[in-house]
Amino acid sequence: MDPPSRRDAMFRKGQTAVLVVDMQVIWLEPGADPFHPEHGPDHYFYRQTAATTIPNVQRILKAARANGVEVVHTIIQSLTEDGRDRSLDHKLTPIHVPPSLPAGRPVAALAPVGDEIVLPKTSSGVFNSTNIDYVLKNLGIRYLIVVGVMTDQCVDMAVRDAADRSYLVTCVADACATASEERHEAALRAFGGYCWVTDTDTVVARIEALGKDA
Template sequence: MAKTLPRRDAPFEPGRTALLLVDMQRIWLEPGLDPGHADWTADHYFYRETAERVIPNQRRLLESARAAGVEVLHTIIQSLTEDGRDRSLDHKLTPIHIPPSLKEGLPPPELAPVGDEILLPKTSSGVFNSTNIDYLLKNLGIRYLVVAGILTDQCVDMTVRDGADRGYLVTCVSDACASPTPERHANALKAFGGYCWVTDTATVAARFDALALDRGAA
């Protein structure tokens, strides 16, 4: 008899669900800090979108996830060395280099790790390619991986595809992600939508809240 496969939007399970925030760092989120986009002013679409929609939605996800006992992980672009010699060739060519000592390379206070939440530095677009996240998630017993962050069409895209290839049931929270233009954001969601369940903050937060209620009743 054929084994029934789970749906991509299967209900999250307690103890097997994780929330991953991708590259939510001050250097990308605060106007005037990103050397690669020195021409972007504070009213640029990306800064308005992250400040008005993405960060508030991620705060809601974090609050619900933490209350439910959902594992929370953060990944940031950061070299392991001050001179960046450990970076990927792609980051050297771009160039992208955020040394460990750069405070602007950390998440903003409202999205910062709490307690012993895991923070993973990476020097690639895909967190699965330059960190031990797959090993960690398997050690933690994670099957359901909820992803939010920036950029939708770059590092989020890679995380979703690579996570799906490694056997996780991936959820992408569309209104907790952003790209430099709404077109890039929408096109990315359409392109990698076959690898995950694309939904919104309210739906995911409600699922986390339900897990919290079950946890309280146990």
């Protein structure tokens, strides 16, 4: 097949995956994040993720699973209990999610199903601290749909790094979130040149169209 000639090219059957970024209990349930104890349940991030982000990611995962689209999850999680393997940035921040911590798992609504791949990372960029590029290429993936948190941090890194590695990237704006609406919109403007920014309705419709292909 000829390579895609535009960022909003239609997804292709057998070449498309959804990447779910850091949709973990520790970040998404109020009170679970020890690094931001000042953020109560009324904080914008928790309201936005509960009302919009998580339900939209659910819809995308349901469509993907029903239509043969790979689902890959990445989570922030150290390889060691004391976090000695973390990036310097995560040590300085500090961010440490030991592998034994139950809150490090994806939230129940977005839990991996079957043998969906889960890649723990110890940096903002999943392409920097995991073998995701190797895995996606082995799966034959060219089209990468990115959802998750935080829009201006780990999602941003995933989008830019994937684009630099010749994936055709789609960022689903209403299936991502960060600490404020201003930060979210600014991030989408900043990395929009590396991907197609669209919405859940459009992505679900395009994924469902794959199931109708002969």
